[in-house]
Amino acid sequence: YSKSRGRDQGEIYFSTLNAKSFKHFTLRNDLRKAIDKKQLFIQYMPRVDAQTQQIVGVEALLRWDHPDWGLVSPSEFIPIAEETGMIVPIGNWVLREACLQSKQWIKKGYPPIVLSVNFSVQQLLRNDVLQTIEEILEDTGVSPDHLEIEVTESSFISNEKEVTQVLGELKKRRIKVALDDFGTGYSSLYLLMRLPLDTIKMDKSFVEEILLNPINKSIVISILDLAKSLNMRLVAEGVETPDQYTFLKERRCDEIQGFYFSPPVSPGQFEKLLENKKWQLEMTSEKKDKQE
Numbered sequence: 001y002s003k004s005r006g007r008d009q010g011e012i013y014f015s016t017l018n019a020k021s022f023k024h025f026t027l028r029n030d031l032r033k034a035i036d037k038k039q040l041f042i043q044y045m046p047r048v049d050a051q052t053q054q055i056v057g058v059e060a061l062l063r064w065d066h067p068d069w070g071l072v073s074p075s076e077f078i079p080i081a082e083e084t085g086m087i088v089p090i091g092n093w094v095l096r097e098a099c100l101q102s103k104q105w106i107k108k109g110y111p112p113i114v115l116s117v118n119f120s121v122q123q124l125l126r127n128d129v130l131q132t133i134e135e136i137l138e139d140t141g142v143s144p145d146h147l148e149i150e151v152t153e154s155s156f157i158s159n160e161k162e163v164t165q166v167l168g169e170l171k172k173r174r175i176k177v178a179l180d181d182f183g184t185g186y187s188s189l190y191l192l193m194r195l196p197l198d199t200i201k202m203d204k205s206f207v208e209e210i211l212l213n214p215i216n217k218s219i220v221i222s223i224l225d226l227a228k229s230l231n232m233r234l235v236a237e238g239v240e241t242p243d244q245y246t247f248l249k250e251r252r253c254d255e256i257q258g259f260y261f262s263p264p265v266s267p268g269q270f271e272k273l274l275e276n277k278k279w280q281l282e283m284t285s286e287k288k289d290k291q292e
């Protein structure tokens with residue numbers, strides 16, 4: 001079963017596929033129509049200021065509700081979208097949809113927050129990438145200052161020069177750039193030295209073991225120091241427990257993203273998070289209790 005044949009001669013190869021590649025095969029075929037069939041949607045995950053607990057940003061996370069397989073994880077279908085080139089139209093759809101949503105929140109009177117959108121390397125390497133982004137910002141009325149593009153370390157593997165150049169162009173247009181999953185790639189420190197980054201997103205594997213493993217703890221502290229001295233914002237991903245949060249807050253981590261605050265949610269639910277200012281209220285009532 002080869003990639004090129006699988007598409008045209010699906011039936012012939014079908015019988016030799018095991019269950020896992022059968023799923024892969026159907027997803028690969030179905031992804032092309034997923035946008036038109038309105039099976040794709042976006043969930044929004046807050047980025048929270050570690051000190052004030054206010055929502056300062058939001059990450060758009062793509063979801064696929066497949067008619068047969070149900071909710072398919074992006075870690076399963078994004079690689080397929082990348083293999084097939086579908087990531088370009090899908091990625092553009094995500095950017096436009098998320099910008100429209102973000103604009104709607106501003107129109108409703110919520111204070112503007114930074115919208116972060118994940119980009120694959122195939123998107124960044126398109127000749128028209130800057131034009132596409134500018135067009136979407138213009139159409140939706142979102143300010144470039146309120147957009148952050150997240151790229152993972154693996155994007156640089158064989159295209160370091162080209163990707164770095166595009167990121168530089170984004171910066172010239174006042175769009176922010178974040179390095180996602182920091183620490184999991186093959187040359188994290190080398191990239192830090194070269195890239196025009198605003199934000200480093202420390203991978204959740206580091207946070208997971210902060211309080212369990214002393215070596216891990218030392219590494220996290222070093223990453224926090226490094227981000228500070230490079231004048232980049234540090235976001236800790238995957239914060240799930242109060243202890244993890246407290247550790248990061250005390251060590252002056254800038255932002256927290258994780259289930260401790262909220263999982264990715266629908267636009268309506270996200271609005272409630274913005275509205276309640278739930279965490280702020282908790283802090284205020286704590287203060288009140290102390291005064292009484």
Ligand code: C2E
Pocket residue numbers: 060061062073074075078091094118119120150180181204237238239240257258259260264
């Ligand atoms: P990512 O950009 O690193 O996004 C963070 C992932 O970690 C999300 O998974 C989020 O739900 C999860 N996460 C955050 N905090 C916690 C936590 O406290 N506990 C746990 N268990 N998980 C947490 P998700 O939504 O499954 O996305 C997986 C990856 O798929 C993303 O990783 C990103 O690389 C990719 N992805 C998602 N949407 C898009 C998109 O529109 N375009 C591209 N190119 N990639 C996307």
Ligand code: MG
Pocket residue numbers: 059118150180
């Ligand atoms: Mg991300």
Ligand code: MG
Pocket residue numbers: 180181182201203204237
């Ligand atoms: Mg990440």
Ligand code: MG
Pocket residue numbers: 180181
């Ligand atoms: Mg990731």
